[in-house]
């Protein structure tokens with residue numbers, strides 16, 4: 001049996017009881033190490049689970065699948081994924097390859113960033129398509145995520161933006177580079193300026209209400225609501241970060257966001273339903 005086991009978002013203890021029992025009885029346990037991370041690191045997981053973990057980077061999962069599947073028809077193998085195995089991650093290819101090789105599989109679910117973002121008070125019902133923001137390079141500066149945000153906002157929907165965390169390779173579990181909420185907000189501000197220069201009708205402005213979320217589920221989880229401009233100069237600490245661009249805001253959502261509006265006096269500002277702050 002191949003078990004896909006979600007680890008949750010916070011630390012080693014977020015694995016479910018069912019997941020932990022399976023990890024302890026499997027013959028091999030792989031830790032998927034490229035779509036997300038737990039900041040506690042591999043060693044802490046190994047100590048808590050009482051098992052050695054084999055790192056599975058993108059190359060292994062996509063090109064050396066046989067190594068993961070070896071013997072899973074006659075013994076149990078676990079494949080651990082941070083968050084939920086099917087939350088903003090697709091391991092369908094591994095599922096299909098397992099079935100093709102005559103290997104059964106089971107999924108042990110856990111919390112995902114896709115649902116945990118509800119902690120900021122924005123209703124999950126009111127979210128549109130999730131987008132992934134990418135690191136810009138000198139000559140490669142795609143803006144397609146902005147167009148998706150625009151589609152969502154045109155329908156009054158919030159947008160969850162996942163921010164990249166790039167792992168250096170197989171032997172290194174911690175990402176060497178991750179995008180902060182401030183960097184994502186800066187990229188969006190630049191796109192807004194580009195689109196304004198082109199005379200386009202904008203999806204949002206510098207004053208649109210956004211939410212930055214860092215290390216959701218961990219002890220030091222940090223949530224910050226503010227305008228896009230304000231988030232561009234925020235510092236939410238270490239990885240991982242996500243950001244939400246609000247759509248139409250229900251009064252209850254506004255009340256919740258005010259809880260996270262920071263020390264700089266934003267609490268004296270009122271948010272309107274048009275998703276902008278007014279003084």
Ligand SMILES: C[S@@+](CC[C@H](N)C(=O)[O-])C[C@H]1O[C@@H](n2cnc3c(N)ncnc32)[C@H](O)[C@@H]1O
Nearest residue numbers: 083084087089112113162163215216240241242
């Ligand atoms: C490709 S998704 C993988 C999601 C994972 N399978 C899950 O179900 O949560 C990884 C992205 O989700 C976001 N993310 C994951 N965990 C997070 C956390 N604890 N706090 C904030 N953002 C997080 C980050 O933007 C990160 O780069």
